[in-house]
Amino acid sequence: MTAKFTQPLWPLPVATLLVLVSLYGGGISLSHANSAVVDDCSVAAGQLTRNWPNTDFSRCTVDPGEVVSGGPGKDGIPSIDEPRFVPATKVTLDDREPVITLVLGDTAKAYPLRVLTWHEIVNDTMGDIPVAVTYCPLCNAAIVFDRRVGNKVLDFGTTGSLRHSDLLMYDRLSQSWWQQYTGQAIFGEFAGAALTMLPSRLESFLDFKNNYPQGEVLVPGNPNLRPYGANPYVGYDSSGFPFLYRGEVPEGIGPLERVVVVDDRAWSLALLQQDKQIRDRNLVLTWRPGQASALDTREIKNGREVGSVTAQHLAANGALEDAVYHVTFAFVFHAFKPDQPIIVE
Known part of the structure; x- marks a missing residue:
């Protein structure tokens, strides 16, 4: 199935953005570890430096050439600061x-x-x-x-x-850039943090x-500001390939299949859904039905069943304590942990 994307709050339709995507800079080689700080990325950062004059691009941990414009500019997707x-x-x-x-x-x-x-x-x-x-x-x-x-x-x-x-x-303090998936600063004063x-x-x-x-x-502070409850990415999680992604995809699992990630380990959601519970050393993963996909139908509440996951560590006293985990797509885990397998059976 081909995803029928509808326009989010971006200034251009997504179909147009696919043609107009800007690939910034490039040319330096950095590891996937996102930890080593390189002492001058300003030249490679190119257009980024011009558009973000208050970000210190002399410090970076990733290749600026891997950055892609999503369409909106700075704060074009507005954060909520007074929830x-x-x-x-x-x-x-x-x-x-x-x-x-x-x-x-x-x-x-x-x-x-x-x-x-x-x-x-x-x-x-x-x-x-x-x-x-x-x-x-x-x-x-x-x-x-x-x-x-x-x-x-x-x-x-x-x-x-x-x-x-x-x-x-x-x-907003230092204008440093941070990767959401890892929580690491990749450009600017805080690079490496x-x-x-x-x-x-x-x-x-x-x-x-x-x-x-x-x-x-x-x-929402203003319920009329956006069409809350609507999904601007209709059909995205059943499409064949991720949007604005240029990397490799994992073998043995579709790039947009969901996986459960804890630290450096990942299990396919389909496997957990089948088994209902997976135990790995002191980690306990549990699946239960009842959650709709937010990336399927036009109205989120009508999305297909994907279920909910809990990830817990078994403490020495036998108690279960919530672990840090996330349910993401297989291509995302592979992009950030290319050497780690995804457990599918």
Whole structure:
């Protein structure tokens, strides 16, 4: 099936962007580790340097030639910086709709993908912990970060660019660029630094409200700003090839098949769905039905069944503790961990 993309909040239709994509710079060779800082990428950064004069491109950890324009410019996809929440009992949301669940201390919040699809980043604070709740639709990666680096608290926005089809964020303090999938700064003053990922769950709204009846749910500040609940990427997760991706694809699994990732390991979601539970040393993965795909039908609530996953570590005392995990596409895991296999059987 060919994906019938519809126009998000971008200034041009996606079909046009496919023709007009800008490939910036290029020419230097860096490893996939994203850890070594190269002392001058400014020449290779080319157009990036001209468009981002306040970013220090003399420091980088990846080849600027791997950066692709996604269409919108800086903050063209606006982050949510003053999030608004209402009690879960007062939200009108279909039970199958996917939400990112974050629990810190006694506070539980749900961030629906119907909102994050249109904003990608929520800068929030839970208790005394500043967090960034992020979602990249093109790689289906829902990841939560602690926004603190050293003694600094960062606010994040969208660059409008992608690397390996993954969201590239920037921090407003230093204008450094950050890879959403890894949480690592790739250009700028913070190049080589990494954000701490926090355990969260991508699950159905029904699961959230059953587990946290006193929880809160993110709602749009202006419900008319975007067509919230609509999916601008109709048919994307059943298309043949990822959008704006130039890398290799994994063998033995479709590039847009979902995988469950914990650290450097990945299992196909189809395998987990079949077995319902997978145990690997002290890691326990569990699948349950009830969650709609956010990247299938025009209305998210009508998306096909993909189910929800929990990933937990078995502690020495026998208790299960939530692990950092994400459900992403096979091509994404392969792009960032090319030497690691995906377990399919």
